[in-house]
Amino acid sequence: MNGKEYTENNILKNEVEDDVVDPWNVVSKSETGVDYDKLLKRFGSSRIDSELLERFAIVTGKPNHHFLRRGIFFSHRDMNSILNNFESGKPFYLYTGRGPSSSSMHLGHLIPFIFCKWLQDVFNVPLIIQLTDDEKSLWKDIDIEEANKLAYENARDIIAVGFDVEKTFIFSDLEYIGQCPNFYKNMVRIQKCVTFNQVKGIFGFGDSDVIGKISFPAVQATPCLSTSFPHIFENKKIPCLIPCAIDQDPYFRMTRDVAPRIGFQKPALLHSVFFPALQGPKTKMSASDPNSTIFLNDTPKQLKNKINKHAFSGGRTTIEEHRQFGGNCDIDVSYQYLKFFLEDDEKLEQIRKDYSSGALLTGELKKILIETLTPILQQHQERRNKVTDQVLKQFMTPRKLNYNL
């Protein structure tokens, strides 16, 4: 390890040589997308290697999720310590979040939640989901009420993923911070340990940024402290595991710096790659650009049109060329999406071979993707429609969860 590159918190936004990766922007210069090897080195996290994958399977006694097998979750911090905990029967909890920026979530937003559901199932642990409506109001041109409404809309999408209400607490910052004195107390504890210089270095904030943005990282850090949820963890200090896309890592590098100074364990992390925009892996899917995005409430027709019209193809210009030279799965968005959503490994491998050889045409690949995603969206929509106001309220009410500490 050679100094600078590996120091957790000295990664200035402006120092980035290639890809821009921070909580607000993901832009790669390469058509194959972000160089995750470099990112891993730059962020100083650890690769999820075959050894860890094996241990995962042994400890859980379950086959690894395809997100793990396929390197979609590819990086971690302190995952071994979480597995040690689990093996010796000690508790931990999952924490992830969502910045509610549109009334419907998109396909990419599902990734951490699908994975959290699997983790919750195999480890049988509580899951905390933070909806950062305060953040969205600070960063976007939307007011508090609008941001809070979006939080509720997103919560419906999240619940539709299938979480166990007995083990899951979903909260809006704008509401829960005003419901739990322990949360605000922990926020202040964290805010006391982080200087403007530090958030400037980690997040690239400047003098003309509003003080709400400058202090927000403490809000996202606070759920890493289990005492922020006394209704769930009483006043016990329980370790925390955060599955998230790797652009959120800066928040938790900061938290890992602070936690031991205020008597808590550093949170562990599992990092995923980004879910590519329809236009290609240079950027991630973003709710603010509808053309780049498949929303969870898209109709089958919208889905079909978007994929056929916008999904960037790794195929050749003519059928003849394609048959002769084959397509490029590394940049083909339809193939990439199948890696996320087609669970059958053999089928996926066959598609990869056929597309690479030219046996499978872009139109045919897109058709497979449409056939894969259509039932996923439809089933999601059906489940979302079943999320009554009462169910929503149940998930979002601070309460005891069904879990022995």
Add this chain to the structure above:
Amino acid sequence: MNGKEYTENNILKNEVEDDVVDPWNVVSKSETGVDYDKLLKRFGSSRIDSELLERFAIVTGKPNHHFLRRGIFFSHRDMNSILNNFESGKPFYLYTGRGPSSSSMHLGHLIPFIFCKWLQDVFNVPLIIQLTDDEKSLWKDIDIEEANKLAYENARDIIAVGFDVEKTFIFSDLEYIGQCPNFYKNMVRIQKCVTFNQVKGIFGFGDSDVIGKISFPAVQATPCLSTSFPHIFENKKIPCLIPCAIDQDPYFRMTRDVAPRIGFQKPALLHSVFFPALQGPKTKMSASDPNSTIFLNDTPKQLKNKINKHAFSGGRTTIEEHRQFGGNCDIDVSYQYLKFFLEDDEKLEQIRKDYSSGALLTGELKKILIETLTPILQQHQERRNKVTDQVLKQFMTPRKLNYNL
């Protein structure tokens, strides 16, 4: 008005030519203390002149409090608009606060509360008292629990001033922010309107300050928005009047800048002079220096000793000289304290004359002060002892107050 001097928010800490006056420091170069004329000009507030004093008396139908008559509250912002409101039967509320830094408050801390009690009595309005235990934990080397405990201790002293429990709400930030979603929502609204550049200019914050300090001004600003107290004001927007020592003005200059941008009226202010340290008017009384301070829980003996030993004298070196040339009331701390605590105008004027002429010696003046303060402290202590846990809880429980909006 000539530009710079009068702009509400451009007063850099470092630009101060003479006296240092900010929420954390009051140091004057002059032995007569802070030059309030200059400060008034520098802060751009308005003098409480004879015209306003007259109007005060007419509108309330009561003789003005001696703090008003004697220029102890000497400066204001928009007080006329509050009086207009009151005259036309429209509601307003009082807001003041306390940063709990020691378990007993001192004599100087009483000033805004004594005045608030009078204002509450003559205007018959609700009073909100914010205990900024979060601030104290951020600025001092005390943890959250300790700061919160001090808030409760200070609340006992404040209640002992004699507030009407039906019209007064006292709260600790560390608790109330976690009890009222509206408060945090308003905090975020304010934090969205203030940049780091602004708090740097107003409060002198720097890059190495922690983000808790940087965002704190929004916490002190939030009680200026009546919707932060839905249990009292429902969701109505009610104007706010803040009686405070003038060193707190920077917070409210900032708030006055923000309030109209988020749909609220600017808070009005009544500013007091500082309560001098025992060592003289160059600095204000401070709980962190016990020798400079008369605590509200001092015994009669401690009080007597402190005044006799430490109270800075404006008298001459020898009795002969004093008899011949007289003492200087402008710098004599005992006389200054009598201005605050001896209500009888005639008696005070006689003392001033006698001390200035040399007829009254320093020892005699100190004796009068001791005789004036001893019963005040004793009565305060008696009232404080009567503040049961139940009474304390009642004042600090978010609840409806007895007031028609």
